Amino acid sequence: MKVDWPRNDYSRVPFHLHHDPEVYELEMERIFRGPTWNYLCLEAELPKPHDFRTTWVGDTPVIVSRDKQGKLHAFVNRCSHRGAMIVRELKGNAERLVCLYHRWCYSNAGELTGLPFRQGLKGEGGMPKDFDMRAVGPTKLKVESLNGVIFGTFSDQTEPLDQYLGEFGTGMVKRFFHKPVKVLGYSRQRIAGNWKLYAENLRDTYHASLLHEFFVTYGVDRATQKGGVKMDERHRHNMNHAYAASDSQEDALAAYADTAARLDRMRLRDSKLLQFKNEYADGMNLAAPVFFPNALLIQINNTIGTRQIRPKGVDEHEVFQTLFCYEDDDEAMVRHRLISANLVGPAGFVSMEDGEAIEVVQKATRSGQHTHAVIEMGGRGAVKDETHRVTESPIRGFWSYWAELMGVEAPNGIR
């Protein structure tokens, strides 16, 4: 595969990368099954021995499981025998995971432990005597948990998780998961667009207050607030963040005069879904750290959760969102978080538009695959952290790392 980058700072991104099935297959191999840590699920979702849960790494189905001793394991959800999905449920608790097709049995650690008629019947048939069950088990992932957030990797080459996430990444995981959490539930959004359009969207602080006018109109988040973008050294992860009530109405009115004249006159009749009860030392009301390649932690006011990108072919992906609360939340706080959930998810006041924006990009670029996106907001050249949010340079950081893993870096490409 070859990519013709018009510029070495990834400020031009060819549209065919969102449409080419060959690119997609290579991404599954070199990115999702490559040297990256992928978000799998939360420990809170499998608290007991023998609990298991199914998830996805790229488009590979994966089982995450806890053994008798409580140790976490993850392995490919594909029977070693003829390739059937071993577990078809979303979750469960079992000592032995049994494939439905020929009843091959697996332990919680993903080891093949038995198969029917192995010795044959009355001396006839059966498996060869030297058949080695250990040699054919499903592929295992290396698993690490950071404050109860479970990540997995297929590659032996992947650096340790804390190095991979970097200082700000591990710091953010510890911030969101500073005490035990309880899952409130899930939402799924099927978007007819390439998964990288969502990955770009999460690194694009420029769009937030423009596409999601709710943010601005009701003052949840505006580019005039204090905030910025932070990245790891390799610019593969990113965090868009903002501080509550850190701008003035006058500044906001001046900045958004063209785009949102209604800023000053619209008020919610019931504004409780905008209430922010500060619960973090840093005072941020919006924090959205994104971890390459598939994860986002999301805080908008008091709604908190994780999102996982699940590619479903070159032109579709699912955004799987898990909302949680803290174990010591009282009933009123849980209710407040659920009311705040009106802001996020497929029907969220400040998130629904992403589905539409991505789909219209996918539609319009199909016939423009020889052309490219123009990514210059925030400047060209080197990618760096900013203390403002009028930038989309983290998108260039994403592409730079994507190109490195795919083996298609631009000549003298920035990193």
Place this chain on the structure above:
Amino acid sequence: MSPWYDLMAEYGMALDEDRLEDWVELFAEDCDYRVVTRENVEQELPNVLIWCDNKNMLRDRVESYRQVNLYNPHYDRHVIGPLRKLGENAFEASYSLFQTDLEGVSRLFSVGRYRVEVTGKQIKTMLVIADTGAIPSLLATPI
């Protein structure tokens, strides 16, 4: 049962004819409108896609759709099945919701059921339990 049929006929038609403000008027002031998915219900998880715990929150949502939010331009078509009585003031019904885009292409958007509690001629609680948990594109106009 007949007033309930009339209520649900208007419920579907108001949404399908883009009369969202009329749809709001079908609810009592102290209503509760919630869209949840079957995946969460079966796991006894309280997560919501939409939760308006009074009529003002419904008014806010509709106003936001009209003035603030951007979503896929489409027509809705609700097909609501027979009502099953659950109690003196309560019933449930299955629904199918199709979406048609501006070029006339239709797709199944959501199937599921309504659990409804009425007060007088108005809706007191409307719990939408969507089997279709994987929301295609996005969920804006109400189910």
